[in-house]
Amino acid sequence: MSVQEVKNQTKCWSLLAAMISFSIISASTFAVTQSNIVIPLNPEPQHSKSTCVILSLIDRAHYRRKPLDNKLSSIVFKRFLKNLDSNHSVFLASDIKFFKQYEYKLDDALLNSNLFPAFDIYNRYRQRINERAIYALKAIKGKFNFTRNERYQFDRSKSAWVSSKKSLDRIWYKRIKNDYLNLKLAGKKHKAILVTLRKRYERLQRRNQQVKAEDVFQQFMNAYTLSIEPHTSYFSPDMSEDFKIHMSQRLEGIGAALGVENEHTVIRKIIKGGPAAKSHRLHKEDAIIGVAQGNGKMEDIVGWRLGDVVRLIRGKKGSVVRLLVLPKGVISAKPKTVVLVRNKIKLQAQAAKSSIITLGKGAQTRRIGVITLPTFYLDFEAEQSTTAEKHGTTRDVRIILAKLKAARVDGVLIDLRGNGGGSLLEAIRLTGLFIRSGPVVQIRSSQGTVHINRDPDPQIVYAGPLAVLVDHGSASASEIFAGAIKDYRRGLIIGHTTFGKGTVQQIFRIKDYLYPSRFGSRVYNRLAYGKKGRQCESSANLPKAFGQLKLTIAQFFRINGESTQHRGVTPDIRMPSLFGYDDQGESSLKHAIPWARISPASYNIDRLSVAAVNKARSAHSKRIKHSVAFKYFNKLSKLYRQIKKEKYISLLESSRTATRKKREATRLSNENKLRVALGMKPKSAKDKHDVDEKNPSQLIILNEAALILSDYIAYSLRLPLIGTISH
Structure with a gap:
């Protein structure tokens, strides 16, 4: 069928639908109601103009030539x-x-x-x-x-x-x-x-x-x-407004990024510092099936459009929203109700925080300072002001490091788990707190030019033993920081291979590239009209509302020449994972830009002891092999992975009920044994959740990372080993 035939067919459908609609209105005996008729949609004039601009921008500015x-x-x-x-x-x-x-x-x-x-x-x-x-x-x-x-x-x-x-x-x-x-x-x-x-x-x-x-x-x-490429996308005018709200990080909501999967609204990411993260009751890949305002009636949202769900969850600061949630991957589980108080997710809520883990007892103790960093944040308005106090990641971490040094910690552990990135400038500045000066990251543009971003400050704020804890949720700016620390051999990288998001995106407003535009910008559709191209023309009678295009324009490279894209940053010492990451990360995304290598930058390697790293890795392997806590951690992991692989569910009520009870009992038993091993109180199925309590599956990894850093310190400085946490 030719394109013209398709046009004619669509026009016929529109005419037929209009005739049917008229017949329904005029004939009371007609059996079908108006709601049973789907009137075909047709493209609108602005869509062809937008298509011209989108193709032209991709041809001119996209990093990948496809x-x-x-x-x-x-x-x-x-x-x-x-x-x-x-x-x-x-x-x-x-x-x-x-x-x-x-x-x-x-x-x-x-x-x-x-x-x-x-x-x-x-x-x-x-x-x-x-x-x-x-x-x-x-x-x-x-x-x-x-x-x-x-x-x-x-x-x-x-x-x-x-x-x-x-x-x-x-x-x-x-x-x-x-x-x-x-x-x-x-x-x-x-x-x-x-x-x-x-x-x-x-x-x-x-x-x-x-x-x-x-x-x-x-x-x-x-x-x-x-x-x-998976990070290039078009936003409609409505979605553009939602994206603007998301990027401003001033959302009055629950602090979670949502998606849709098989009619369900699924949590794609928990934003640290928000109500969802603080509740400890919502997790990535949980399905939200109902929403209620305060004590109001629970609204079933299965099958809803994502934008409508988001608007239902948003509300005034301080107001209560109740969510009916199916736990991650457990389609047969009993839904749980999660009560959250909406709040603005500000920079302060995601600010760096510190704590100290004490290892050993009595005279034989070692203190590890932990800096938890949810995101690489920067107050852009204050940054551009000549009078306002600067607020950002590096400034806050600098203050924390001074306090940890005053507390005489033996080493510092920076926790970047779940840190999806943020300000590139802050990632560069933060690296500078731990190195004298030098390159931090290389960026290659779509034209092939390479720019090296450097730390110009020769001052080292903290020169002691350092480790960085990462997981598959550590992405973008987190990978730049972790990659630089690894390349300089300034500290240990512990955890899982990072996400692998090593590309740079920029937002283009469609209307700015229609000719004539008030900005005088012009793009030429070379794809359709040859090398010379033709301008994407506007029209006086077109609507003002046009969408936006998010375009990948560059790629990050570590100073050793390797890209963080696709492969991420591999840890020096690996940790076991609770859920498994086989189907997550950049490498799991179709059409992702592949890993690449360019020439390394010139930099001086620090003093990290390879021998001490190897010994710490060996001690870690032996410890978790005989650890009671990790035994039950691994059992929980096995249960979650088993559920994740399932594609069928029983419709026999007795079987469904028995399976649900057995799984919940197994999960609770293993979690309680893990809690006891970590010095926490066991829980019953009826216990209410304590929002201030730490997640045991997160705590076990943090404690083990502290022990690894302690082992490295002992091996490199020939000090006694300390193998326990003081609860």
């Missing part, structure tokens, strides 16, 4: 389908066969700013979603038998699309049955369950009707941009 050809067209096509129906439970096999005509034509469509193929696919998707909602509303009127031994496949991402509506009905029947059983096991009665499910599927149908052309455009543009 030709827009048939190969990329196929990748975009598959990603678009995956974004719409990742669980293969909406489209039919016949739909996919029909869509195949576009697989190698999306490149031509994009080059010509023709969005009709994308809208044709999305309109079919909306049609199928409407059919599923209608089926679900009929299915909940029937009776469900929970004494039958059958299973529901909740993860169909690797399964084929089915060929008939009857097969799709069977999949959805089990899904609806599972939804009912989840609510029943949560304590809801039959009538309340029916009300919840009816509202859920009516909302699915209603929100499907409310999709706007801008939503379709954003979905398709991101299928294209993310097929080039």
Whole structure:
């Protein structure tokens, strides 16, 4: 089918839908209600203009040069389908066969700013979603038998699309049955369950009707941009505003980044310093299935659009929000209610904090100063002011180091676990507190030029034994700091391999690059119009609201010439992990920019003893092998990983209940044994959570890191070994 035929077909659909709508209004005997009709969407004038700018900016400024050809067209096509129906439970096999005509034509469509193929696919998707909602509303009127031994496949991402509506009905029947059983096991009665499910599927149908052309455009543009590289994305005007709020870090919410997975709102990241982090009851990959305001009624949010969920969770500072949460990876678990008080997430809440871990007893003790750094923060307004007091990571850590030295600590451990980055300037300045002067990071632009960022200050604030604790959540600026400390051999790197995010992004406003613009900026679409290109022209009657493009423009390299991208920073001494990181990090993202190497910078290596590191590594291995605490830590890890691999769940109520009770009892038993080994009090299933209490799975890693640094100090200075923590 040609592009022109697609246009004609879409116009016919629009005309037919309009005729049907008129018939419904004029004929009272017509059986179908207006809500059962999905009127096809069409691209709007500003979308073709935005497409021109997006393609031109990617061609001109993106770090990766990826030709827009048939190969990329196929990748975009598959990603678009995956974004719409990742669980293969909406489209039919016949739909996919029909869509195949576009697989190698999306490149031509994009080059010509023709969005009709994308809208044709999305309109079919909306049609199928409407059919599923209608089926679900009929299915909940029937009776469900929970004494039958059958299973529901909740993860169909690797399964084929089915060929008939009857097969799709069977999949959805089990899904609806599972939804009912989840609510029943949560304590809801039959009538309340029916009300919840009816509202859920009516909302699915209603929100499907409310999709706007801008939503379709954003979905398709991101299928294209993310097929080039995972950190390049398009923000619609509404999403641009949300992104601005997020970047300002003045959110009055819970302090968590959210995403969507199989109809559930999933926590992607807990922001340190926010209400979610302080509660210790929410974790990455937990699913939020309900939201309530204060003591109000719990609103079921399964199937909601992410933007609507975020707006529901946000609220006035000091107000209470209640969340109904399914624990990470445990689809059969009983939901828990988490009560949070909304607050602004300010720099102060994420500021560096310190503590001291005392090892040993009596005369044989060693004190390790711990600096916990949630992010690399910088007050940009104060930085630009000539009078305001400077507030940032380096200033605060400098003050903390002075206090730790006054307390006569034997070594310093900097905890960067979960630190996703922040200010590059602060990462460079912080490195400077521990080295004399020299290069800290190299940055290669999309043009291939390399710039070296240096610490110009020859003063060393702390010259004693140093270790840096990292995990897979340590990214970007954290990796720059950890990489520099490792390259200078200034300190030990302990933990897990870091995330591997070693690229630089910049935001471009679409409207600034339409000709003529008030900024006088011009971009030329060379992809579609040859080397000379053609300006992306604006128009007087276009709406003022245009989106933004987040573009990857450069790559970070360590001073040894190796990139932090993709591979991250590997620790000198590895730690066991609770959840496992096989499917996380930059290396797990499709189309991520690969690891690379450039020429190393010139720098002087410090005095870290390789022999002492090797001995500390050996002592660590022996210690955790015989550690009671790590024994139960590893059992918890095994349980979580086992649950994560599951793709099916029983619909037999007795089996489901027994499995839930057994798993919860096993988890609580192992966690309590871990708590006792760490000097903490055991808990019962009914105990309320203490928000001020430390997480035992986090504490065990921190304590072991302190012991490793203590061992290194002992081996390098020929001092006695101390193998215990003073609780």
